[in-house]
Amino acid sequence: MESDELRIGTAEREEAARLLADHFGMGRITPDEYETRVTDAYAATTLGDLRPLFRDLPQPHPGYFGIPPLYVQPTTQLPMYAPAVLDPYAPPPAPMPYAPPMPVPYSYRSKTVAGVLQIVLPFGVGRFYTGQVGLGLLQLFVCMITFGFGAIWPMIDGIMLLANGGEDAQGRPLRP
Incomplete structure (x- = not known):
């Protein structure tokens, strides 16, 4: 040196x-x-x-x-690229403490309005209201193809919406 x-x-x-x-x-x-x-x-x-x-x-x-020292003090931190070595005989990790699920925000659309629209206008209007345009179009085409006999599907769908609720197009639950 x-x-x-x-x-x-x-x-x-x-x-x-x-x-x-x-x-x-x-x-x-x-x-x-x-x-x-x-x-x-x-x-x-x-x-x-x-x-x-x-x-x-x-x-x-x-x-x-000069020449760098031959002995370098070992670090306690592992390199970022080193894979973690798992012991197959180690006991399983302790379960995480229970955390309540995050609340999902409600849609601004109502399940009552969607259900009544499905029953009163049984050709998919309630599904158009919830933003599920694809399902609404499918119900409309089934009603048109079967000359109105396919209206049973939107009516049952309306009853299910009133009883159980549903989701809007973004996956948020409908307001009660």
Whole structure:
């Protein structure tokens, strides 16, 4: 390792700036940090002025810093790309504590209006009201093809809407 008081030249300053640009390109330092560190690198006069610029960065470091130490302290954090190793003989994880389900917001459309429309006008009008245009068109075509005998389906659908409610086109429950 070289002495921190050893004076450096333009070549060393430019190598430090180039390596800082590499670290910046890899996303290890922010643009503001990069600008500050490069400014400090060009203002440096000794090796001791350059060392702090690379202290918190992994390799590559300038070659004139000397050989990096062979022993690096192990970190407790695993790399992000390491897969988790599951023990097949480990007991199953504890169940999550019960959390009540999030309430689903009601639709601004009413199940009563939809059900009455299905019964009074039995050709899919209630489904058009709820925003389910495809189902409404299907009920309309069934009524037209069967000359009105297919109206039993929209009537039963209306009774089911009144009894159980239903959902609008966005999947929200109809208002009671």
